[in-house]
Amino acid sequence: MSKIEVDAIDKQSGSTLTLGGSGTAVTLACGATQTGFGRTGTVDWQTGSIKTATFTAANGEGYFANTSGGAFTMNLPAGTAGNIVSVVDYTNTFQTNGLTISPNGSQKIGGVAANFAAGTEGQSLTFVYVDDTEGWKNVQDSTSNAIGNPNLVATGGTVTTCGNFKIHTFTGPGTFTVCKVSTTAAENTVGYLVVGGGGGGQSTRGGGGGAGGFREGRNVPIDNFTASPLVANAPTNAVTVTATSFPITVGAGGVGGVSYCTNSANGSNSIFSTITSTGGGRGGGPDGSGSLQGGDGGSGGGSYNPGTAVGSGNTPPVSPSQGNDGGQGAGAPNYGAGGGGAAGAVGNNGSTSGGGNGGAGVSTSITGSSVARAGGGGGGSYNTASRGCGGAGGGGDASPGAGTPYVGTAGTVNTGGGGGANSNLAPGAPGPGGAGGAGGSGIVVIRYKFQ
Secondary structure (H helix, E strand, O other): OOHHHHHHHHOOEOOEOOOOOOOOOOOOOOOOOOOOOOOOOOOEEOOOOOEOOOEEOOOOEEEEEOOOOOOEEEEOOOOOOOOEEEEEEOOOOOOOOOEEEEOOOOOOEOOEOOOEEEOOOOOEEEEEEEEOOOEEEEEEEEOOOOOOOOOOEEEOOEEEEEOOEEEEEEOOOEEEEEEEOOOOHHHHEEEEEEEOOOOOOOOOOOOOOOOOOEEEEEOOOOOOOOOOOOOEEOOOOOEEOOOOEEEEEOOOOOOOOEOOOEOOOOOOOEEEOOEEEOOOOOOOEEOOOOEEOOOOOOOOOOOOOOOOOOOOOOOOOOOOOOOOOOOOOOOOOOOOOOOOOOOOOOOOOOEOOEOOOOOOOEEEOOOOOOEEEOOOOOOOOOOHHHOOOOOOOOOOOOOOOOOOOOOOOOOOOOOOOOOOOOOOOOOOOOOOOOEOOOOOOOEEEEEEEOO
16 A cells, blocks of 8 residues: 555545645646546646647646637537636737637537637636536636837837837927836937027127027938938937936027127027037127127027128037038128028028028928928018028028017027027118027937837
């Protein structure tokens, strides 16, 4: 007689048979069966046998059904009270290729003698046979799909999506926080757009403000959005992130000049990681003690007259260039000042008959739709009919110059557009001109693959 048989006989008391002692595991020999023990509501998961074709389930077992290659059927066993069977969507493909669950013969599922179709992604089901009236009852139906996320996860700014990409847009200071990097190293290099604040336009037939610096990066071949002509495709100027926080600076636009009292000002820088876009240069003009030349910056400010220098763009220099020079001013009779430089073109020169237009900005679809930014401000003049217009991409128009000291138009917010200059009052009218327009604030956009 074996040891287990001896223990069983010695410990038998009445109708109770105790096998082993407290904490002792009882193992049935290979091929042995058990009856009368009941189940605890759990199944033995068959991890070594992933199902890929029609099969018949056994009582007390759970199955992983892989329907990635096509739909198939799980036949339920002949049910008796207390039987239990479970199944789970192994490859999260039930929504494409469903699993049919078929009862044995005339038995029922949920009181109906018919098949059940599992068609929800990530679905898991547990059936218990109750009786012949209801048959197999589904006691657990989970459609949650808890899976690990192999992609980059981040927070900060205003978050939108475009296909498989997330876009974080910062219109003011903030923090881009990378909570988790991607398990695919190449996907941790992010796309970006960084535009500095535009320069202010000058007063009294002054020059237009230069646009804020425009810098853009794209992670080809991971991402291939329609970018501007100034884009730096990785690895040039690439930004590869780690799981940390990145402070974001969004540059303000420079103030416009006010008559002879206050000069216009350069815009402020915008910054993300290693990428700095310089604020746009101020428009040149009279400052009460002489002639103020156009300011240097991301793009340069326009000059006041032939004797003053234009502002230089792409200052400090980067490659690809972040902007262009301002336009040159002209002389009598209408002293047209130069337009502000822009991301896509130099500012237009003024002429003896009117102010120069601001240079044109450039367009990018980094946010999912095409938007032009970093246009230059228009240059002022004496001539109402020929004031300079702002360049495409948020540049402000110069003001008209007769009757009232009109104010130049400000650059559009979050484009880095240069401010429009003020045109002086018409010749012979009393008093100086009014104020130039302020530059538009900058923007920072970050884009990466999230699924």
